Amino acid sequence: MTTPHAESPAAPGLQAGAIRVWESVLISIAASAPGQATAVSLGLLIPATAYAGGLSILATTAAMLAIAWSYHRLNMWHQNAGGAYAWVGRAVSPYLGYLVGCIMLAGYVLGTVSDILPIGPSVLTLLGFADVSNAWGEALSATILGGITMVYAVVGIHVTARFQTVISLIEHAILISFCVVGVTVVFVLKREGTVTPSWDWLMPSGIAGGGSIVAGMIIAVYLFTGWDTSIYLNEETERPEVNPGKAAIWSVAILGVYYAVLVVSLQGAASLKDIAAHQDSALIFIAHQLVGSPWDKVMAFAIVLSILGTTQAFLVAAARISFAMSRDGLLPASLGEISRTYRTPAKATIVFGVVMIAATWVYVFVSSVSGAFDAVVSCVGVMFALFYAVTGLTTSWAFRRIVTASFGNLVSLGLVPLLGAATLLYVAACSTVELDPMALWSLIAITAASVLGMVVARLRAGAAFFRLGPDAALGTQET
DSSP states (O other): OOOOOOOBTTBOOOOTTOBOHHHHHHHHHHHHOHHHHHHHHHHHHHHHHTTOHHHHHHHHHHHHHHHHHHHHHHHHHOOOTTTHHHHHHHHTOHHHHHHHHHHHHHHHHHHHHHHHTTHHHHHHHHTTOSOTTOHHHHHHHHHHHHHHHHHHHHSOHHHHHHHHHHHHHHHHHHHHHHHHHHIIIIIISOOTTSOOOOGGGGSTTOGGGOOOHHHHHHHHHHHHTTTTHHHHTGGGBSSTTTHHHHHHHHHHHHHHHHHHHHHHHHGGGSOHHHHHHTGGGHHHHHHHHHHOTTTHHHHHHHHHHHHHHHHHHHHHHHHHHHHHHHHTTSSOGGGGOOOTTTOSOHHHHHHHHHHHHHHHHHHHHHSOHHHHHHHHHHHHHHHHHHHHHHHHHHHHHHTTTTTTSSHHHIIIIIIHHHHHHHHHHHHHHHHHHTOOHHHHHHHHHHHHHHHHHHHHHHHSTTOGGGGOOOOGGGGGOOO
């Protein structure tokens, strides 16, 4: 097992031991952002699955738990703020590791953009505007509130953890309350205008065979994105070899139950047609259907809190990944600088924050709402599915020398990571085939830019990362 990088007097490091395990779990859940993620994807998930969204979420949970276990095992071996990119680079190939790092950064950047997008309609709803799709309102809301989260992410991991704790408690109290209302209105009262639950909700193809569990799973992958944030904070967490991995596993388990309950309890509030028509604000629309005005503003408030939490968590994760890659000589040195005052990668956080805000303005004023939502969610889902899957495959490859030493090793280091990876690769492949041109060209551009960046990084003096060989220590670890 390796230890986090030590700091020197001349170059301050990240603040070791600053995060407790429960704070790590909260940050990972906040990064996944049940309120925001559901707000973005519910309008896609319900029509895609024909009310079988709960089943898609449970299937995705099983795959994600396998990958979270893989993260835990690899983190026990090597604690690095770069997470999967560092593991793949050391255990398989530095070239593949670099590409994984690029996919991770691209996924987090696009994920941060998709995080901040629903904040405009939610803020406008809170302020009582009739037109919640006003472009200027969306852009200004994203800029102001995105800037606030960026400042919090810069000023210290302790502040980040406290901020996440407060907003998480409020957000989840609101969401759970609406779940109770949804069950009461849809399942118990069966109020007119709602969709009566049926056993078809538990079928892979949904009501009347109109849905697809695979289509639902790629959206569900998007719902889960961010649970791995605790790993990128491992150099700042108590017991860094154990706690970040435990937090990842707990986060996935909690999110799986949470999302299944959210979707099943809320989806029957309206017809498929009505939900699809309110795709960019489906969660607020469903809240309005259940409780009417002004109580739907409470849901809008929960979404705003969730967006603040996940935007900050994504910025924190992206900054740590870029910090680790810069430390290895793969990105500009400035992204690896640690603020002496705040002990955070402040420059990297600011760079990603500015990119997020700029991309949001481009989205708001250039793209159509429904088209861009589809493209961003699909791209993010595919990218996260890919690098999660590669990490699972890396686990089985890295421990191949001892995988047959015992039945426990065969299951935990062989079968579990492989099954999780195979499931996510299948989902990603099926989704890629059906991507619209905007999303497909985005993935092609990201791949091309990553390859170009790899060539540049390889040619730079001092890129010792590309001279790494497989780490023999992996072959001696037992479960």
